[in-house]
Amino acid sequence: MQAEPISGREPSMFDVARLAGVSHQTVSRVLNEHPNVRDATRRKVQVAIAELGYRPNRAARALATGRYRTIGVVAARSTLYGPASLLAAVEERAADAGFTVSVARVRSFDTDVVRGALAQLLDQRVSAIVAIVPVLSAAEALDDIASDIPLVTIDGHVGGRVASVHVDQVGGARLAVTHLLDAGHATVWHVGGPEGWFDAAGRIDGWSQVLRERGLVPPPVVPGDWSAASGYQAGLLLGRMPEVTAIFAANDPMALGVLHALHELGRRVPDEVSVAGFDDVPEAAHFIPPLTTVRQDFEAVARNGLAVLLDQLDDGPAAAVDRIVAPTLAIRASVAPPRS
Numbered sequence: 001m002q003a004e005p006i007s008g009r010e011p012s013m014f015d016v017a018r019l020a021g022v023s024h025q026t027v028s029r030v031l032n033e034h035p036n037v038r039d040a041t042r043r044k045v046q047v048a049i050a051e052l053g054y055r056p057n058r059a060a061r062a063l064a065t066g067r068y069r070t071i072g073v074v075a076a077r078s079t080l081y082g083p084a085s086l087l088a089a090v091e092e093r094a095a096d097a098g099f100t101v102s103v104a105r106v107r108s109f110d111t112d113v114v115r116g117a118l119a120q121l122l123d124q125r126v127s128a129i130v131a132i133v134p135v136l137s138a139a140e141a142l143d144d145i146a147s148d149i150p151l152v153t154i155d156g157h158v159g160g161r162v163a164s165v166h167v168d169q170v171g172g173a174r175l176a177v178t179h180l181l182d183a184g185h186a187t188v189w190h191v192g193g194p195e196g197w198f199d200a201a202g203r204i205d206g207w208s209q210v211l212r213e214r215g216l217v218p219p220p221v222v223p224g225d226w227s228a229a230s231g232y233q234a235g236l237l238l239g240r241m242p243e244v245t246a247i248f249a250a251n252d253p254m255a256l257g258v259l260h261a262l263h264e265l266g267r268r269v270p271d272e273v274s275v276a277g278f279d280d281v282p283e284a285a286h287f288i289p290p291l292t293t294v295r296q297d298f299e300a301v302a303r304n305g306l307a308v309l310l311d312q313l314d315d316g317p318a319a320a321v322d323r324i325v326a327p328t329l330a331i332r333a334s335v336a337p338p339r340s
Contacts, residue, residue: 011052013148020048024148025315070100071309072121074114075132077105080226081252081281082199082296086132086155089302097306102126109133114141122149128309130154131162135196150312154305156198163312165305165323169199172294172327173206176248176276179292179329181214183274184337185246191234191258192221193250203250203278224254231257239265245273245338252277252284252293259287259334270336280330290332300325 013031017024022041029037030045037045048054071094075087091101102124104117114133118141121129128150131142135156142162145151152163180188190207193200208218222237224230231254238244239262249255255277259269267273269289277284280295304323 011054013054015052016045016048016054019052020044028315069098070102070124070126072118072124072126072129073101073103073132074117074121074129074138075103075105076109076134077107081279082155082298083132083134085296085298086301089298090130090132090154090305093299093302093306097310099127109135109138111137111140114138115144118142118145128152128313130305130309132156134198136198137196150309152305152308152312154301163308163321165301165308165325166198167296167301167327168324169202170206170209172278172296172329173203173248174210175327175329176278176292176294177207177210179331180246180248180274180276180335181210183246183335185274186243186338187211187216187219188246188248189219189238189244190221191224191231191238191247191249191254193254194223194225200250207248224250226251226253228253228257228260230254232261234258235261236265239267239273246335247273247275249275249277252279252281252291255284255291255293255334256287259291270334271339274335274338276335284330285332287334289334292332292335293330295328295330297325297327 013024013027017027020027022045026037026041027045030042073087073090076083078084087103094101102121104120106113106117118129129145131138131151131153133142133153133156138156142151142153152165154165156164156166177188188207188211190204192204204221211218222234224234231249234249234254235247235258238247238258247258249258255275258275262269262273262275269275275291277291277293280293284291284293304325308321308323
């Protein structure tokens with residue numbers, strides 16, 4: 001068994017597996033002192049580790065010694081309901097599994113900023129990483145993570161080798177738009193989220209899919225930025241158009257802004273215009289009128305995300321998985337049939 005030099009980087013679990021002639025799962029089991037490994041195989045792996053000078057990764061060390069049981073989380077400096085709720089759910093589920101959480105908050109999802117946050121977590125020798133990365137620009141930074149570090153993204157599917165768990169945004173939008181059309185509205189207008197966000201793109205896709213399936217041409221998307229203020233501006237525009245009788249806002253704060261604008265314009269909800277949102281924030285049931293909206297199960301996302309990480313910690317990296325959590329529709333008084 002002859003080790004070839006590895007230039008420019010530390011040897012990985014995959015290098016050990018290649019030199020020993022075994023799978024990386026077998027190397028992980030040896031590192032974790034798993035009993036179901038033959039003595040001869042265990043010796044081959046141990047010789048390869050010594051020859052390469054491999055240092056067991058953080059995940060294996062955590063399981064073998066009980067130390068460094070810390071999960072790193074990359075999350076935005078944001079009070080938006082979705083990302084904030086996901087972070088809280090991850091912290092709770094990690095605590096249930098016996099891990100502490102170290103959060104690296106980023107001011108933006110620029111690639112270099114996310115890379116810096118990931119480096120900060122790796123310097124802390126975390127066992128695994130959860131990335132709450134809802135925008136496309138973070139994907140390149142995640143691809144730089146060493147393949148033997150357990151990693152899962154939530155609230156965004158970046159593709160490639162990275163495991164992900166996320167709510168079915170397309171399906172959620174379909175629920176809301178179908179409900180509005182089934183109430184009898186001729187079409188549904190959409191107040192969209194900011195460009196580049198996975199959630200915004202998925203909700204546009206679901207909205208347009210349902211309209212096209214009904215033989216309708218989707219009207220232009222009115223852009224927003226997740227804020228109630230942007231929803232208010234969109235509502236002032238749409239509320240002045242008499243043909244608009246149904247509006248689907250990409251989140252509940254923008255739906256609140258739409259309701260405010262329609263009230264100022266004297267257009268009654270739901271008598272003249274029906275409005276639906278997305279997220280089911282705690283206040284949604286107390287809007288005037290109470291808001292019909294799509295409910296996301298953040299607890300299920302966090303629970304599935306932790307399960308994926310624990311599988312990787314136990315068995316080593318595997319083919320990327322993509323777990324999708326189904327949303328539900330909370331039906332309230334903001335949707336009604338259009339006036340004759």
